[in-house]
Amino acid sequence: MPRATAVINLDIPGPTISRHLYGHFAEHLGRCIYGGFWVGEDSSVPNEGGIRLDVVEALRALDIPNLRWPGGCFADEYHWRDGIGPREDRPRMVNTHWGNVEEDNSFGTHEFMALCELLGTEPYISGNVGSGTVREMSEWVEYLTRDGDSPMVRLRKANGRDEPWRVKYWGIGNETWGCGGNMRAEYSADLARQYATYCRDHGDNKLYRIASGASDADYEWTQTLMQQISCFGCDATPKNFFQGISVHHYTLAGPWEAKGSALDFDRDDYYRTMVAAQRTDEILTGHARVMDVYDPGRTVGLVLDEWGTWWDVEPGTNPGFLFQQNTLRDALVASLHFDIFHKHAARLHMANIAQTVNVLQAMILTDPDTEALVLTPTYHVFEMNKGHQDATSLAVHLRGENTERSVDGTELATVSASASVKDGSFLVSVTNLDADEAAELVIDLRGGTIGEPQARLLTAGRLQDHNTPQAQAAVAPREFDGLKVADGGLALTVPPHSFVTIQAPVL
Known part of the structure; x- marks a missing residue:
């Protein structure tokens, strides 16, 4: 495994x-x-x-x-x-x-x-x-975002919207x-400079x-x-x-x-x-x-x-x-x-x-x-x-055994994860790409402790499973009970072809 x-x-x-x-x-x-x-x-x-x-x-x-x-x-x-x-x-x-x-x-x-x-x-x-034209795009920006009085503001108001949008x-x-035009990079870059010049900031927008x-x-x-x-x-x-x-x-x-x-x-x-x-x-x-x-x-x-x-x-x-x-x-x-x-x-x-x-x-x-x-x-x-x-990312340092698979000469890492913290809440996301085998994962948390974790699992019996009007929850998240609190972290067995999220308060 x-x-x-x-x-x-x-x-x-x-x-x-x-x-x-x-x-x-x-x-x-x-x-x-x-x-x-x-x-x-x-x-x-x-x-x-x-x-x-x-x-x-x-x-x-x-x-x-x-x-x-x-x-x-x-x-x-x-x-x-x-x-x-x-x-x-x-x-x-x-x-x-x-x-x-x-x-x-x-x-x-x-x-x-x-x-x-x-x-x-x-x-x-x-x-x-x-x-289109530079003028056309410039006037669209004005129509949507300008306040006060101008030709585009009057047109917008005539169409029922007094206040500008942000x-x-x-x-x-x-x-x-x-x-979008089959352009060369140099020509496209010149147009980007030109169009950007005339797409103006109106007011505080x-x-x-x-x-x-x-x-x-x-x-x-x-x-x-x-x-x-x-x-x-x-x-x-x-x-x-x-x-x-x-x-x-x-x-x-x-x-x-x-x-x-x-x-x-x-x-x-x-x-x-x-x-x-x-x-x-x-x-x-x-x-x-x-x-x-x-x-x-x-x-x-x-x-x-x-x-x-x-x-x-x-x-x-x-x-x-x-x-x-x-x-x-x-x-x-x-x-x-x-x-x-x-x-x-x-x-x-x-x-x-x-x-x-x-x-x-x-x-x-x-x-x-x-x-x-x-x-x-x-x-x-x-x-x-x-x-x-809008959370603060936390680096995830992964090391594993038998967590790589050669696919047509390219190595595929079958376990992936990312983590963040926001408003005192820790969230880690884990994906097991292996189609057939579960993966044992230990999450070694350092520099702090967490409270009671809650975990959810997204998987299905087959890779081809999908949702339809007749089977709307064939692939849907459910509570995951395979999580254990271990010394200094968490331990779980991630099912094959699955996605797991774990959320917990940071103490």
């Missing part, structure tokens, strides 16, 4: 784990917005102003910190003025990226801001650089290396501008962007045109053209998936290393604003809607990612899973034919881990 020891020093605090590492993403893609968040005011599904209330209630339980919108690739063909004013007068468009379907713009700026207010979350708006996070384009960054391990793209915000090697004062740089990295078990099934997979596929998820650590390390050269004070944040599993769509569904099921395998991908995020808390400011409802690695699935709502296994990882938000 694999055995491991995790040494945690309660009296040596690390960086704060930004709550924004638990961010979300909602694109005009498939049934994420329409049929997911938005059902319309005339729907039989309970709603407030057209926003589906059971989805809101489920997400509020996660304390989601931010929501990215309107894309994704859709952001760079979206023109915000088409989504304001009376809905019956809004022009229609074709969503060329996702299914080539007609978009009626019934869900626009005011609807999105109403959704964020219902969720109690911060909006993160991704602006149109690919097919919108801190703004994306300067999306995937400009691909669907201070913007956090996020430049469209790299795909996966393209460290040269990050270097090109970082060179724009500093004067490395000269005496001039650096000027930060943007406060964050994005990166996108998805988890696949195979190549893009054959990503595999969300449900029909074997153990080899499972382990290949975990190796791909583990690579997120390498990628974040690489980008952070580049950023440290130009920004040793870490004033610019790294933003992983698209991450998660990406499988082939479910049979019989529109291939442009990216609808996939969500199994225990997806949940363990998420728990492993959060351990990695916590490790990079000093540089990583935000992360957004793709996507929140009905698309890719979703939190929630809604049935198109009924009012049924399903919470996915991934949802439960977010809920079990929410105590890490």
Whole structure:
């Protein structure tokens, strides 16, 4: 049986784990917005102003910190003025990226801001650089955030909103290396400087501008962007045109053209998936290393604003809607990612899973034919881990026996953990990726003591198990009674393919 020891020093605090590492993403893609968040005011599904209330209630339980919108690739063909004013007068468009379907713009700026207010979350708006203009994005910032009197303020008031909103996070384009314009890094960096210049702070609304960054391990793209915000090697004062740089990295078990099934997979596929998820650590390390050269004070944040599993769509569904099921395998991908995020808390400011409802690695699935709502296994990882938000990270020093597995020549660590403390409460998260064997784990706590611990477990009989309207709790958290208080710490046997959280007061 694999055995491991995790040494945690309660009296040596690390960086704060930004709550924004638990961010979300909602694109005009498939049934994420329409049929997911938005059902319309005339729907039989309970709603407030057209926003589906059971989805809101489920997400509020996660304390989601931010929501990215309107894309994704859709952001760079979206023109915000088409989504304001009376809905019956809004022009229609074709969503060329996702299914080539007609978009009626019934869900626009005011609807999105109403959704964020219902969720109690911060909006993160991704602006149109690919097919838009500097003026268009500058005026969107003014429309949303300026008080007093101006052309955009008068337009907003004419559309029923007197007071400005607070919108801190703004994306300067999306995937400009691909669907956002197929640009070269140098050209994209120049546009980021230009757009960021005209995305102005209005009043006390201070913007956090996020430049469209790299795909996966393209460290040269990050270097090109970082060179724009500093004067490395000269005496001039650096000027930060943007406060964050994005990166996108998805988890696949195979190549893009054959990503595999969300449900029909074997153990080899499972382990290949975990190796791909583990690579997120390498990628974040690489980008952070580049950023440290130009920004040793870490004033610019790294933003992983698209991450998660990406499988082939479910049979019989529109291939442009990216609808996939969500199994225990997806949940363990998420728990492993959060351990990695916590490790990079000093540089990583935000992360957004793709996507929140009905698309890719979703939190929630809604049935198109009924009012049924399903919470996915991934949802439960977010809920079990929410105590890490804005907590002080604690380094976890792991050593083990038989806790590594060779997968196609790559070593996979099968035991992962992270820990934090907040408001006098200690939280440790543990993942056992081994598909078949339990792992004995000793948590050696030093520099303090804890009170009575409470533990929860997320697992299932099969890696392929998932929740449906007919079996909504096939994969759901339950109390874990396999925890023992030992001298100076805790001892537990972590079941195979499982996720465990332990919470206790710090004495």
